[in-house]
Amino acid sequence: MVHRVAVFVMNGVIPFELGIPARIFGVARGSDGRRLYEVRTCAALPGPVRTDSDFAVEVPHGPEALAEADTVVVPASHELGTAYTEGRLAPEAAAAFARIRPGTRTVSICTGSYVLAAAGLLDGRPATTHWRNAEHFQRLFPRVAVDPDVLFIDDGDVLTSAGVAAGIDLCLHIVRRDHGTAVANRVARRCVVPPWRDGGQSQYIDTPVPEPAVTTTAAARAWALSHLDAPLTLREMAGREAMSVRTFTRRFRAEMGVSPGRWLTRQRIDRARQLLEDTDLPVDEIARRCGFGTAASMRHHLQSGLGVSPSAYRRTFRAARPVGAAAAPTG
Template identity: 75%
Template sequence: MAMMCKNRAMDPAMERSTEVFRHPGRHRVAVFALDGVIPFELGIPLRILGGALGVEDGKPLYEVVTCSLAPGPVRTDADFPVVVEHGVAALAQADTVVVPASHELGPVFHEGVLSPRLAGAFAAIRPGTRVLSICTGSYLLAAAGLLDGRPATTHWMHTDHFQRLFPRVRVDPDVLYVDDGDVLTSAGVAAGVDLCLHVVRRDFGTAVANAVARRTVVPPHREGGQAQYIRRPLPEPQLAGTERARAWALDRLDQPLTLRQLAERESMSVRTFTRRFREEVGMSAGRWLTQQRVELARHLLESTDLSVDQVARKAGFGTGASMRQHLQLTLGVSPTAYRRTFQSSGTR
């Protein structure tokens, strides 16, 4: 941050501005709204941080203002704009800056570079200011150089592209958020709620964060990471080779299956089958079987009222303990927690 501020470029609106924040003593939060901003993400900091109240006096603990490159209308990705009262001055006066996702930042998402105006806005942020991103707001932080050499995350749909565009960032595609001290990043959309609750918890303790969560009707802390929200249907190659064995195995996931049995379906030696399978599918047969069983278990947990042990047997894990271990490793949550989140109302 300090390196960026050496060439500080003030917006003219900031030069003429007076104090943006009106409540001395409160933690000052500036939410940076840019054209294409997603209204849901834009509202999260005010709803969570702005809803944090002191335990003893019930007074707000944060002052949250919304700003943009200049005061005035800001386009959203919905069919309505928002009108922002503050310009870059709010960034310069904030203790925490929050950057939600925006969809109209072509150079940032395609070349990984900031426009001169955006670079000037980020340069206006004071050294030591905490910076948060929600969803693909992480692209702006990375383009500003704030994530170089640091761990970060973004929406799971963009993690591969994000890593290619910003190779110096240590991307974690599975977590809901990353706290690296003065720079924090969240996964997609509602993970911004998780991140802001974490910030409240870090700043003012569990009691305050839990009270905000209760008023907002969200869990104070979600188990697991992004992995539980990602569907990974495995592409089925059209090449002849191991396709028949895979189709045969998918009909028998509840049974113990061996590599030799799979190889025999294709009239191959185990060695040849193992090599061909990895060439076609990109992973070992054992890992593929586990992945298919996890997907079947997810489906059964979502769509049936079978017990955990019954789901484990039908999915081929044998015991509930074995399935718990595999779901915890793969999704980061227990079967019960997964079902609680994703089971349709008709099966409850």
């Protein structure tokens, strides 16, 4: 069945964030071309809703769409009302959220997290929001474990993202979680965005960072991606850019937001995911091709990075593809 997504809109909604769910979920297709998500925009009262720009949007659906949704997304707004000032939902928003069925996945983009927190959905859970709001958010909702550094947090049935483009990262992650890497990569290519961004919000916070004399580590990254099966060393990667290990590490972190080692592990995990989904190769062989060396090492990294074993991941995402369907190219 098509997964139903309801996007809950409030006055002052930011158009960019409002458009993310419709764009990402709207272009997701299965290998047979079928639409995987149905996106409906709704509000506490249907009709025109103010944006933070010089135009309004016509919202066709009321809160009944929340009762029918499998996933509810709350984009950012500059008019959050009592959710922002007092940490509680206004009566009309509270009545709308009361329609959400137990077990429905709830998602926030940027300051939409205030709405989820005011509804009590983030109590005792990890969550994130735009880094500029993190301190205020934590004071207003002390029961939420706020992480201001990450691009998004997946806590099972509740997911939150940082500001603006991090909403794209989160929605792509949801597609990847629901239907696998190949589908998410197709969506990313269609939308001309990277399927995965490394690092967290810290790389976007306005702090004084010295401009490096050499402005990119792209050649080393490209070389590493083509040699993931080899036991790569930091010295080899630095040598590709004719830098010392210390200089390369500093510049790599400035550009990517993470250390070379963490980035390399992330690429190997992504390669392993693709091979687990799209091939019948034994786990030992996949571990070798991804540079993990042994199945035990790969199992450790997937458990740490994804929370699942290789066999469990394969069962989940191989089962999502119709029998006989061809694997889509990745990249």
